[in-house]
Amino acid sequence: MSDLPPRDPLESDEAPDMAAAELALGLLDGDERAVAIRRVLAEPGFARSVERWRTHLAQLFDLWPAIEAPDLFARIEASLDRPAEAPVATLALSPPAKSKLWPALAGLSSMAAAVMLFVLFTRPVPVPPAPQARPTATVAAARAPTLVAAIDADAAGVASATAVYDAQAGAMRITEAKLVGADRSAELWVIPADGTPHSLGLLHARGGTALTLSRENRARIAAGAVLAVTVEPIGGSPTGLPTGPVVAKGSLTAV
Structure with a gap:
């Protein structure tokens, strides 16, 4: 190990x-001092570097003797107590000029602040116009009532069905x-006020049926419209x- 000094x-x-x-x-102070x-x-290397700097700087400090700082406060007080024969540049620091200048500046600042406050509180604040709410189709559908129809079978011994329309989802x-035989399809129709039937889809014999309606058919679904079931070939009406004949029907009612 070497005996040479660092x-x-x-x-x-x-x-x-x-x-x-x-x-x-x-x-260093604050976070920088904490990090150091x-x-x-x-870090032992960093600690040694700090100690070397302290030793090196201590040697430099020894080159200059300590000098006591002058008592500037006493000199300033003495200059303020002198009579008014001081030069023009010194007169600006004398008590009479100081006593007149600073109150005047303070008064002007107070007046400016008061004027600004008066303008801020008395100036009319423009109120932005309220945005015009445009109800979307979803919002309008959410506000629409739920429609229900009891689809009663015309033939004896044939079970009836119940239809529920969700306006928000556009689904029924x-x-x-079981309204038709196994060799036929039961097709559901909506008949609005104009009397023209429009197909909504085919009904399942088991498990119920969920139909998502087109935008055109959603507009036709309303209280008073008639739902009718007809007997059609397998796969629905070709025209x-x-x-085929109507085997069940019922009117939609708001609930």
């Missing part, structure tokens, strides 16, 4: 760690009902209009 941090080939120098000079102290505890659910 090299001066200013003579090192590498750039000195200025954080170590700043900590040694007492220039943690480094002293965690029909309970299970887009009822081709």
